Every structure is written in structure tokens, then in C-alpha cells.
Amino acid sequence: MSLKLRIWRQADAQDKGSMVTYQLQNVSPDMSFLEMLDVLNERLTLDGEDPVAFDHDCREGICGMCSLVINGIPHGPEKATTTCQLHMRHFTDGQTIDIEPWRAAAFPVVKDLVVDRRAFDKIIQAGGYISAPTGSAPDAHASPVPKADADAAFEAATCIGCGACVAACPNGSGMLFTAAKITHLGLMPQGQPERHTRVIDMINAHDEAGFGGCTNTGECTSVCPKGIPLETIARLNKDYRQALRAAS
Amino acid sequence: MAISGTALVLFLILHMVGNLKIFFGAEAFDHYAHWLREIGAPLLPHSGFLWIQRVGLLVALGLHIWSAAVLTIRARKARPVKYAHRKPVQGSYAARTMRWGGVIVFFFVVYHILDLTTRTFNPVADPAQANAAIVQGFAPGRWYVTAFYVLAVVTLGFHLRHGIWSGLQTLGVSNARRERVLKATAFAVAFVTCAGFLAVPFAVLTGLVK
Numbered sequence: 003m004s005l006k007l008r009i010w011r012q013a014d015a016q017d018k019g020s021m022v023t024y025q026l027q028n029v030s031p032d033m034s035f036l037e038m039l040d041v042l043n044e045r046l047t048l049d050g051e052d053p054v055a056f057d058h059d060c061r062e063g064i065c066g067m068c069s070l071v072i073n074g075i076p077h078g079p080e081k082a083t084t085t086c087q088l089h090m091r092h093f094t095d096g097q098t099i100d101i102e103p104w105r106a107a108a109f110p111v112v113k114d115l116v117v118d119r120r121a122f123d124k125i126i127q128a129g130g131y132i133s134a135p136t137g138s139a140p141d142a143h144a145s146p147v148p149k150a151d152a153d154a155a156f157e158a159a160t161c162i163g164c165g166a167c168v169a170a171c172p173n174g175s176g177m178l179f180t181a182a183k184i185t186h187l188g189l190m191p192q193g194q195p196e197r198h199t200r201v202i203d204m205i206n207a208h209d210e211a212g213f214g215g216c217t218n219t220g221e222c223t224s225v226c227p228k229g230i231p232l233e234t235i236a237r238l239n240k241d242y243r244q245a246l247r248a249a250s
Numbered sequence: 251m252a253i254s255g256t257a258l259v260l261f262l263i264l265h266m267v268g269n270l271k272i273f274f275g276a277e278a279f280d281h282y283a284h285w286l287r288e289i290g291a292p293l294l295p296h297s298g299f300l301w302i303q304r305v306g307l308l309v310a311l312g313l314h315i316w317s318a319a320v321l322t323i324r325a326r327k328a329r330p331v332k333y334a335h336r337k338p339v340q341g342s343y344a345a346r347t348m349r350w351g352g353v354i355v356f357f358f359v360v361y362h363i364l365d366l367t368t369r370t371f372n373p374v375a376d377p378a379q380a381n382a383a384i385v386q387g388f389a390p391g392r393w394y395v396t397a398f399y400v401l402a403v404v405t406l407g408f409h410l411r412h413g414i415w416s417g418l419q420t421l422g423v424s425n426a427r428r429e430r431v432l433k434a435t436a437f438a439v440a441f442v443t444c445a446g447f448l449a450v451p452f453a454v455l456t457g458l459v460k
């Protein structure tokens with residue numbers, strides 16, 4: 003395959019940045035999207051140019067590092083697929099592909115396609131934990147959890163913190179990420195002691211980090227590589243309402 | 251957003267049902283308009299209920315616009331650099347047009363009050379003549395009035411379709427099992443409200459209501 007790539011290049015956080023066009027030949031349809039960028043970077047390096055910086059780590063869809071907006075869609079056109087698990091066979095020979103970083107004030111660009119996602123860490127630090135005595139692991143069934151709750155909590159816990167939800171949201175809101183953690187911990191008995199403070203503290207940290215407000219457009223869930231459902235946000239709202247009532 | 255929106259939706263439904271009184275004849279409609287001014291009498295003065303409702307609606311509308319402005323400003327600040335290539339993946343047309351749709355509906359409400367409440371733009375000045383004001387207001391010769399009315403009501407329908415579901419989600423009423431039912435309900439309420447409001451000018455145009 004031969005491709006026309008239009009990639010966001012930005013030297014550092016201060017640089018204004020712009021879209022730069024590259025032609026790439028001999029792309030195998032079996033390559034992953036990141037392998038295709040590796041091929042481009044090899045050529046740029048040989049030509050003495052600065053390779054394109056992009057985030058990646060596991061390349062198996064579990065770490066949440068890869069983060070590219072491909073033709074206007076975070077993680078590209080395949081549903082429930084991270085960029086690293088997206089393959090070139092989903093593109094056509096001769097196609098133009100636009101590649102941009104996540105766009106959010108809370109995720110400033112570090113270089114090219116790499117953004118700083120520490121704002122998510124601040125949300126987790128504010129309440130995405132439980133307090134439990136340390137020591138050896140508890141017995142597996144010491145606190146029974148209904149199967150349906152365990153499954154829903156597990157589904158929410160599969161969030162890899164990639165930030166695609168923020169990138170897709172027209173409001174630049176991080177509500178799906180926050181709601182995934184609220185749902186994960188709120189469904190487990192271990193999450194109950196901090197349930198009210200958690201939702202208030204996490205939402206405050208979310209707003210302080212500069213994320214926008216949720217208007218339930220549903221863009222987030224459709225691009226989420228883990229398919230975190232919109233229902234989690236309703237659960238977050240319900241917890242928030244109950245926490246406010248308990249506080250007053 | 252959701253709480254002020256709920257107040258506005260409840261008013262819209264009552265208003266739409268009330269308007270359908272016009273199909274019971276000119277006398278029934280004028281009597282209904284008169285009755286609205288006498289609700290709560292003699293406890294409340296003439297038009298007392300209407301003024302209470304107007305204040306309530308003004309507060310709800312003010313809060314609704316204020317929350318929308320806060321959300322819009324936050325959204326602008328949250329994405330200072332725009333995408334060069336942007337594709338809405340799933341968001342409905344209704345969800346994407348909430349802000350501009352809301353502005354259109356707001357201007358319509360201002361016009362609507364000047365038309366049928368103060369009668370500034372209406373050929374019938376007598377406030378007791380509600381039926382005549384509608385029939386002459388939507389007369390075929392004033393087709394541009396009807397066209398604007400239809401545009402505004404359809405925009406309102408889209409606003410309600412996303413707004414009702416979104417409000418239920420914000421209030422934490424929704425969950426996985428209810429989501430489809432609530433979305434369908436929001437669509438049904440939006441559709442019926444839209445159809446009810448549109449029935450009146452079309453009845454005037456076709457001569458069904460005189």
C-alpha cells in the first residue's frame with residue numbers, strides 16, 4: 003500500500019505546530035498502525051530528520067499509552083480497538099490519513115503526537131482508591147459480591163486510562179474515565195466507606211484539571227477501546243446526588 | 251441544566267395541551283384563555299396565576315441559559331486547539347445542535363410573546379380575542395410567520411429529544427436497562443409536543459380552525 007500521511011508536528015510545548023505531509027510506500031496491510039509509523043520514523047532517521055514522537059508501550063491494547071486521533075476519530079475507525087491493535091488492512095491503497103494528538107487543555111502536547119496525561123492521575127489521586135489494611139491477601143470469598151455486580155465492576159475496571167473519551171468529547175470532558183472508576187469501586191463492598199467523598203473529590207479534581215462538563219453526547223463511549231458504557235456516568239451522577247444530599 | 255429544563259418541559263406540555271382547545275371552537279378557546287387569567291380567583295387577583303407562572307418560567311429560563319453558558323465556556327476552554335480533521339462518531343444531530351438550537355428557540359420565545367401575549371406584532375389587539383389572534387396571525391398571507399413558527403418548533407423538537415434523555419441521565423435516573431426506554435420516551439415526548447404545537451397553524455392554513 004502507499005499512503006499520504008498528514009501528521010501533526012510540534013517541536014515542543016511552546017511551538018505552534020502544524021500538519022506536515024509525508025508519502026509512505028510499501029506499507030504492508032498486516033502492519034499495525036504503530037508499525038507503519040515505525041517504518042516512517044526509520045526513513046526519517048536515515049534521512050537525518052527528526053522522527054515523529056508518539057506514545058506507546060505494550061502494543062497489545064492494555065496499557066493505554068497509544069493515543070492518536072486518526073482521520074478525526076480517537077484510536078481510528080475500528081470499534082473497541084486501541085491504536086496499537088489497529089491494522090493497516092482497514093485502510094485503502096492511496097488513502098490520505100490525518101494523524102493528530104488528543105486535543106484538550108488538560109492534556110497539553112509535549113511533542114508531536116505525545117500529550118501529558120497527568121491530569122488523569124490527579125483525578126485518581128483525589129479518590130480512585132480504597133482504604134484497606136495491608137498484609138497478606140484476604141481469602142477469595144471473605145466478602146461475597148453478587149456475580150452481576152462483580153461483572154459490572156470488572157467491565158468498568160477495564161478502563162486503561164488512555165484518554166480517548168476526552169479526545170472525542172465535544173466538551174473536552176473526562177467524565178467517562180472518572181465514571182469508570184466510580185463504578186468500579188462503587189459496586190464493590192470494599193469501595194463503600196469512601197463512596198460519598200470519592201465522587202465529590204474526583205469531580206472537583208476533574209473540574210480543577212480543566213476538563214469540560216459532560217452534556218451526555220455519547221461520543222466518548224463510541225470511541226472507548228474498552229467499551230465503557232455511558233451508564234457509568236448515570237451511576238456517577240446518582241452517587242453525586244446522594245453524596246450532596248448526605249452532606250447537607 | 252436538568253432541573254431548570256424539567257420545569258420548562260412541564261410547562262411546554264401543559265401549553266401544548268392547552269393550545270389544542272382551539273379544536274373545540276372559537277368560544278371554547280377564548281373561554282380557556284379567559285380561565286387562565288382567573289385561576290385561583292378569588293384568592294389570587296386577575297392574572298395572578300399567570301404572573302406567578304411567568305416569574306417561575308423566567309427564573310427557570312434564566313438558570314437554564316446561565317448553565318448552558320457556563321458549560322459552553324468550559325468546553326471552549328477545555329479544547330483551545332481545534333482538530334484539523336474532526337468527525338462526529340456517534341453523537342446525534344440533536345445533541346450537536348443543543349447550543350444553537352437553544353438560541354433559536356430563545357429568539358422564538360421573545361417573538362412569540364410580542365406576537366400573542368402583548369400582540370405587538372399581531373393584527374388582533376384585543377386580549378380577549380385569543381382565537382381571532384391565532385387565526386389572523388397564522389393567516390395564509392402571513393406565511394413567513396408560520397414558516398418561522400414551524401422552524402422554531404422543529405428545532406424545539408430536536409432540543410427536547412436530546413434534552414429530555416440527557417436530563418434523565420444527569421439526574422442519575424438512567425441505567426443500562428432503562429437507557430433504551432428513556433431514549434425512546436424522550437423521542438416520543440419530543441415528537442408529540444412538536445406535533446401538538448404544529449397542529450394549530452396547519453389547522454388554520456387548511457381552514458379547519460376559523
Ligand code: HEM
Nearest residue numbers: 058059060061062063064065066067137138139159160162
Ligand atoms: C522487588 C521485587 C519485585 C519487583 C520489582 C516486581 C515487579 C513487578 C512488576 C513491574 C509487575 C508488573 C508486570 C506487568 O504486569 O507487566 C509485577 C507483576 C507481578 N508480580 Fe512482581 N515484582 C517483585 C516481586 C514479586 C514477588 C516476590 C512476587 C510473588 C510473590 C511477585 C508476583 C507478581 C505477580 C503475580 C505479578 C502479576 C500481577 C498481575 O498481573 O496482576 N512479584 N511485578
Ligand code: SF4
Nearest residue numbers: 161162164165167226
Ligand atoms: S473510559 Fe475508555 S476511552 Fe476513557 S480513558 Fe478509559 S479506556 Fe480510555
Ligand code: FES
Nearest residue numbers: 061065066068086
Ligand atoms: S500501546 Fe498499550 S494500549 Fe496501545
